[in-house]
Amino acid sequence: MLEFRKRINVSTDLFVVKNLIGSILQGVGLAYLFPVLLVWFYPDQIEYVPYFAIPGMACVLFGAWLSRHSSKVEDVNLRQAMIAAAFTWLFASFVSVVPFMKIANMSFVDSYFESMSAWTGTGLTMMSHLSSYPKILLFWRAWMQWLGGIGIVLVALSILIRPGVAAARLYRAEARSERILPNLVNTSKVIFEIYLALTLVGAYLYYINGMNPFDALTHAMTGLGTGGMSTHDQSIGFFHSPAINAVTIFLMIMGAVNFTVHYKLFKSKSLKPFFEDIQVRYMFIFLIPAIAIIAYSLYQVGDPVGQALQGAIFHAVSAISCTGFQITSLSNYPEVAKFIIAILMVIGGGAGSTAGGIKLIRVTLMYESLKWTIESAILPRGAVIKRKVGNYVFSEEDIQEVMSFTMTYLAFLLFGTVYTMLRVKASLANALFEVASAQGNVGLSVGITSPHMPVDLKILYILLMWIGRLEIFSTLVFIISIAFLLPRVARK
């Protein structure tokens, strides 16, 4: 830790930070201005326009002023990129609170919770009676989730799946060097177009299955972005439509697949890359027993087989893809179903997708490494074991990184669960469920999250959403950097 102190150059870092804040402000500013277009279709929303136009213009102008020297920033190193990513989610959420505070009259903490939940694609909410809110505010949430989804995909492919990290070996092309910006620009355009196209396909499918255009668009955005915020309190359950459920399952799975797989699909015009992807395969390997157990437990408490299966499939996919859409209330689910869903939320979707959690590639590697460990316990010392998954060979260092990440993830999960149990006297199953949902950016809820929960718990969940979204280490690097940087700035 002490050595780290030497590597910080205050004046360079401050310059980078100023430019970064400028860029974030411009980005959020443009995001603010977009919902104004909704007035074209829904003229009655005009009265809320100032709450978007004013902060939007202010952000753009102030951001442009701050980053007026931006041409001087030539390149960023990995540490700066990690800090920047962590800061972006923290700060963008902060800037985006205005409509929640002004239109919905929510407190700052509630607004920041909502905003963080939206930008991180979590979907837990401080709002109830959703349909009573103006459309423009509901669109604002969906829009942040959609942008946050594509945002994390690009950050994941460029920063989180960094060189030296096991997942990088599977996606070498996207994560070759520490110099990030050139790489990012090359692939991001195509990936963004795929994301946009899939969203429009989703919205069309929703629309022809009976949703109104507004619901169709917002649910396609939060479904593919695996954000999971709905415009109805009952979430997807509001529509009572098996067809809409099926479209949702399709979108959730698409959102939880590494976007380089979509890229390959697009380039090769074949479905082969999808079924060859190791993360996709393991998604189904984990889903099948999970669905069986959830359905069996629902059947045990009296659900008819068909209904039990439908609930099990939908919520299992919603959990592992970290989307958070529901078709029924989960608070009355049997504890074993809650537990299995919580495990799926902890596993999470594919690295390089919009999903959260530990990520399938890491869980797969751990699963495979158990076999290797048993082999090495049986074979005499010195015998060489090939650590292969698919066509990729992994080093012990890769596996150690994966396990360290998992342990850190579980440590935060444990802390959050115990804290929740102490604060609201929740059962273990409920507390674990809710914390796994926040930390995995899922958004499924058994009812602990509400405007009435203690404020310290709200702040804890805000932090867990943030930490989970940036795969922990970025946020820890950020926090430690701040801790070292602040005293220096003060000294200047």
Next chain:
Amino acid sequence: MLEFRKRINVSTDLFVVKNLIGSILQGVGLAYLFPVLLVWFYPDQIEYVPYFAIPGMACVLFGAWLSRHSSKVEDVNLRQAMIAAAFTWLFASFVSVVPFMKIANMSFVDSYFESMSAWTGTGLTMMSHLSSYPKILLFWRAWMQWLGGIGIVLVALSILIRPGVAAARLYRAEARSERILPNLVNTSKVIFEIYLALTLVGAYLYYINGMNPFDALTHAMTGLGTGGMSTHDQSIGFFHSPAINAVTIFLMIMGAVNFTVHYKLFKSKSLKPFFEDIQVRYMFIFLIPAIAIIAYSLYQVGDPVGQALQGAIFHAVSAISCTGFQITSLSNYPEVAKFIIAILMVIGGGAGSTAGGIKLIRVTLMYESLKWTIESAILPRGAVIKRKVGNYVFSEEDIQEVMSFTMTYLAFLLFGTVYTMLRVKASLANALFEVASAQGNVGLSVGITSPHMPVDLKILYILLMWIGRLEIFSTLVFIISIAFLLPRVARK
């Protein structure tokens, strides 16, 4: 796996197995004969003597005949030693069922459960109304637990803490080479004498604090052996004595400390090695917040502060030491207290002690390695991080072994918990608690374990007790070896 097949030499292995069975039979035979001495003090127990004397004599004689060529076995390699250890607990438990079946009229599965629970030092029981059973049967349980305790210490120091395993670096002197037998003989005598002396001290302390001689001896045996089987249904709670609680806490901690520390204490005649031991330190580091949370949760539900603290301290020590003594019923404890106790049971005591669980040294290493991972995420690649705990430097391979073990341990825990929830509709907190207790060889219970539980669950718990006791890999090596060996034997 396939390569492993080549390394099995059927005729050598069969010869070793025959000798091993012979040795176990002689050992269990002698163990059977010892309780007969109880008749000297309690003449009314004479009617039960045949159920010990007959199987005892039979085992000794048959065992001696089987291992009549034993002088030919010169040395065993590590794989054979691991298989032998796994088989010993499985087979000794099988041989020891006679008194349970004949005196207590228990079914074979219940008797095998009781016998495995005793030999593995778990303490979960299929018997209720304990005081209604003959003393000689109660002594038989305590005696198996005591022998099983010293047995696992010797096995741990010689086989489980094997070279290449992280814990071995801390106890290098005891685990230097793959040639086990010479090493074992050297230290085992002194360690056995210490074990015996501590037991007698414990019995004396119990006696002067009001226990009758029989209770004093049996509780000292099962306390130091961290077995936790009592002669009363209410366990230590039966005595309603703070002094007896304190003696028990002392014995439980002694039993959960690596026995090479006791050895050092004995040699140096000072307490320094105790407080310098990294596992002892971390035991207290984990205990303090755990006790605080348990006590707070008991206070929340209405316990007076003193009573809450006493229950928290006793049960936290009972859990982390994997003893399983209770002073009150735990089934009505708040879920957060159950969860914290379950975590302590998963952590477990010191490697090289009579305790179970993941072991303190492994958890300590993981905790420390989180710091190293964060450092390596912050520092530029290539920067060297010293992986030190105390004065010992650990390699990445060590850490990987520890994490693989932990993941395997958690995988079994997860499977057992879900299975329990499905079979008896237990809550998550209760199922996790009971499975952590069985797998960690603890014996605390929230009431799931009983003669009325489904027979498949009994068999699962028997397996978990066995797997947990031998630190998993030995049992997996055993199972895989059997799977490869049997077809070959059949072909001969």
